[in-house]
Amino acid sequence: MAVAKALSVSLVGLAGTIIEIEAEISSNLPAFILIGLPDAALAEAKDRVRAALQNSGLAMPSRRVTVNLSPASVPKRGSGFDVAIAIAILSASGRVEVPSAASWVHLGELGLDGSIRPISGILPSVLAARQQGFDKVIVPEQNLDEASLVDGVTVIGASSIAEVAAFHGAKVTARSLQPTHGRTPQLESSHEATIDMADIIGQDEAVHALAVAATGGHHLLLVGPPGVGKTMLAERLPTILPQLTAEESLETSAIRSLVTMANLGAVAKLLAVRPFEAPHHSASLSSLIGGGQAFPRPGLISLANHGVLFLDEAPEFQRPILEALRQPLESGEVFINRTAGLARFPARFQLVMAANPCPCGNYFGSARGCTCSVSTRMAYFSKLSGPLLDRVDIRMRLQPGKATDVSLANYGAKQIGRSSHEIRAKVTAGRERSRRRLAGTQWSNNAQVPGSFLREHLRPNRSVTKPLDLALERGLLSMRGYDRCLRLAWSSADLAGRESVLPEDIALAINLRGSDGAML
Amino acid sequence: MNLRQNLGRYGEERAAGYLVERGYEIIDKNWHSSSGEIDLVARDKNLLVFVEVKTRSGAGFGHPFEAITKEKVSRMRRLAAEWLAAKQVFGLQVRLDAIAVLVSGGRVYIEHLKEVF
Numbered sequence: 001m002a003v004a005k006a007l008s009v010s011l012v013g014l015a016g017t018i019i020e021i022e023a024e025i026s027s028n029l030p031a032f033i034l035i036g037l038p039d040a041a042l043a044e045a046k047d048r049v050r051a052a053l054q055n056s057g058l059a060m061p062s063r064r065v066t067v068n069l070s071p072a073s074v075p076k077r078g079s080g081f082d083v084a085i086a087i088a089i090l091s092a093s094g095r096v097e098v099p100s101a102a103s104w105v106h107l108g109e110l111g112l113d114g115s116i117r118p119i120s121g122i123l124p125s126v127l128a129a130r131q132q133g134f135d136k137v138i139v140p141e142q143n144l145d146e147a148s149l150v151d152g153v154t155v156i157g158a159s160s161i162a163e164v165a166a167f168h169g170a171k172v173t174a175r176s177l178q179p180t181h182g183r184t185p186q187l188e189s190s191h192e193a194t195i196d197m198a199d200i201i202g203q204d205e206a207v208h209a210l211a212v213a214a215t216g217g218h219h220l221l222l223v224g225p226p227g228v229g230k231t232m233l234a235e236r237l238p239t240i241l242p243q244l245t246a247e248e249s250l251e252t253s254a255i256r257s258l259v260t261m262a263n264l265g266a267v268a269k270l271l272a273v274r275p276f277e278a279p280h281h282s283a284s285l286s287s288l289i290g291g292g293q294a295f296p297r298p299g300l301i302s303l304a305n306h307g308v309l310f311l312d313e314a315p316e317f318q319r320p321i322l323e324a325l326r327q328p329l330e331s332g333e334v335f336i337n338r339t340a341g342l343a344r345f346p347a348r349f350q351l352v353m354a355a356n357p358c359p360c361g362n363y364f365g366s367a368r369g370c371t372c373s374v375s376t377r378m379a380y381f382s383k384l385s386g387p388l389l390d391r392v393d394i395r396m397r398l399q400p401g402k403a404t405d406v407s408l409a410n411y412g413a414k415q416i417g418r419s420s421h422e423i424r425a426k427v428t429a430g431r432e433r434s435r436r437r438l439a440g441t442q443w444s445n446n447a448q449v450p451g452s453f454l455r456e457h458l459r460p461n462r463s464v465t466k467p468l469d470l471a472l473e474r475g476l477l478s479m480r481g482y483d484r485c486l487r488l489a490w491s492s493a494d495l496a497g498r499e500s501v502l503p504e505d506i507a508l509a510i511n512l513r514g515s516d517g518a519m520l
Numbered sequence: 521m522n523l524r525q526n527l528g529r530y531g532e533e534r535a536a537g538y539l540v541e542r543g544y545e546i547i548d549k550n551w552h553s554s555s556g557e558i559d560l561v562a563r564d565k566n567l568l569v570f571v572e573v574k575t576r577s578g579a580g581f582g583h584p585f586e587a588i589t590k591e592k593v594s595r596m597r598r599l600a601a602e603w604l605a606a607k608q609v610f611g612l613q614v615r616l617d618a619i620a621v622l623v624s625g626g627r628v629y630i631e632h633l634k635e636v637f
Contacts, residue, residue, distance in 0.1 A: 027633055027634070028633060028635070028636055029585055029588050029593065029618060029633065029636045030583065030585050030586045030588075062582075062583035062585050062586060063585075063633075
């Protein structure tokens with residue numbers, strides 16, 4: 001047959017399109033023509049495919065070969081189409097069985113010697129193939145584990161083009177390939193936690209605040225002098241958040257698959273722990289939010305999806321970056337528009353910001369060591385704008401630890417209920433409680449619930465909210481602050497395992513809320 | 521005449537024989553001008569065929585056709601025009617062909633590509 005096809009997948013962001021690769025062989029002088037919107041790396045496929053076929057005992061036809069990547073209007077990039085192009089050519093020249101070659105999706109880059117090399121983005125590609133009704137995929141051997149994460153797909157891992165050709169019926173000696181069936185693996189909770197909440201000495205209030213934050217999905221701002229444990233606390237937030245569900249893990253793993261250096265094979269397994277991303281404050285807008293040149297690439301906020309994004313020294317970040325966080329904080333996703341197309345990346349992360357109390361870091365206690373002027377201090381915190389802080393429910397001021405905490409710890413006085421394991425159990429139960437309460441609404445955790453709904457449907461008893469009402473009346477509390485207190489009070493009640501809000505929940509909420517501004 | 525030229529001549533003869541067997545009439549061979557050479561000019565009724573012959577022994581350096589580059593094809597077109605002008609031939613259709621002669625293990629394989637552009 002002079003025209004034949006094979007299938008592959010083109011990714012723009014996480015969205016994949018099935019690409020039909022048509023090869024035509026016409027009786028004309030040898031030439032290799034590749035059409036259908038290839039980028040530079042893909043245009044080089046011509047030379048890789050030719051060399052790979054010739055060095056595998058599968059000659060390139062000595063005629064004019066035209067390869068079309070269809071639909072031609074979808075932009076395509078990278079080296080992942082090599083295998084499909086080679087198979088389409090072999091099929092058109094009658095070396096392999098046409099129906100077999102056309103029914104499998106092929107992903108992988110070719111080496112000049114005919115070996116198949118791993119590529120990035122395998123997980124989203126296989127997911128896209130399944131979504132569009134193609135359930136047979138051939139992937140590079142090194143990507144096999146990653147591809148098998150997708151349930152209901154038959155996957156084959158191949159290490160050379162000769163193996164794939166032989167699988168499709170070519171007369172060439174190669175190892176025979178065995179299909180495996182994709183299955184969503186059980187998430188192993190066996191991850192060896194090297195960090196634990198029990199590592200933290202003292203700071204009971206802060207640990208409790210983190211637990212409340214974890215229960216309600218509240219974003220946090222931690223303010224305290226250097227060395228007080230802001231980073232330690234933030235790093236341990238993922239250890240007390242509920243276990244990732246299989247769906248959450250698959251979604252985040254797919255994003256991470258896009259940016260993994262393929263040859264490292266790091267995404268081979270499903271993400272088992274919640275991601276924790278801590279960019280430095282010199283990070284650029286596109287590295288954080290997402291960018292890419294012609295093709296959209298996810299940023300750190302998407303890599304932190306279903307996990308924690310920690311901004312240490314938050315006021316030092318560029319203002320546009322902090323402002324750009326507002327939209328994804330609101331919608332849980334981010335749209336990146338590039339010439340190749342518009343990509344949607346999930347970005348449902350929990351934000352933890354840390355800040356020193358002032359630029360020199362000594363404005364605490366009696367503030368004796370502080371050399372900052374009032375205006376410097378104000379300028380420092382003015383970087384954190386009102387609209388951004390509006391989305392941060394918890395604003396905590398941390399005090400340096402006390403000597404008694406240290407000596408207690410030295411004597412081995414284990415704090416009860418302090419291990420990440422124990423806190424996580426309570427947090428998970430608390431989340432379940434709030435989910436039940438919010439069943440039938442569009443929200444799943446307390447942080448998402450707007451004030452109007454809270455005041456209308458989830459308003460605690462008037463005697464309980466009395467301190468809040470008083471503060472509101474006296475102008476000590478804004479309406480927005482009032483709502484934040486209600487949200488936090490519900491999270492506190494959920495964490496404690498209560499079905500209603502008590503006065504102590506309100507008291508804690510007032511404490512955690514901090515002031516309406518950034519300066520506490 | 522060295523070995524390589526010898527092989528070339530042999531290939532051209534085999535190609536000419538191949539065309540004659542298929543009813544072509546050979547009307548010129550190895551026609552020179554200042555810009556190059558036409559290996560064969562053959563005639564099939566009202567069709568004038570200019571043929572580039574490539575001969576190889578063994579496929580170690582690739583298929584003979586791979587040696588016919590774009591530049592070579594455009595030179596053939598130019599030469600064909602020169603030939604027509606020199607011979608004062610008008611009113612015939614013209615076609616460019618390529619013939620590969622592969623000599624390998626005591627056997628000769630001939631491939632004929634018509635209308636190579």
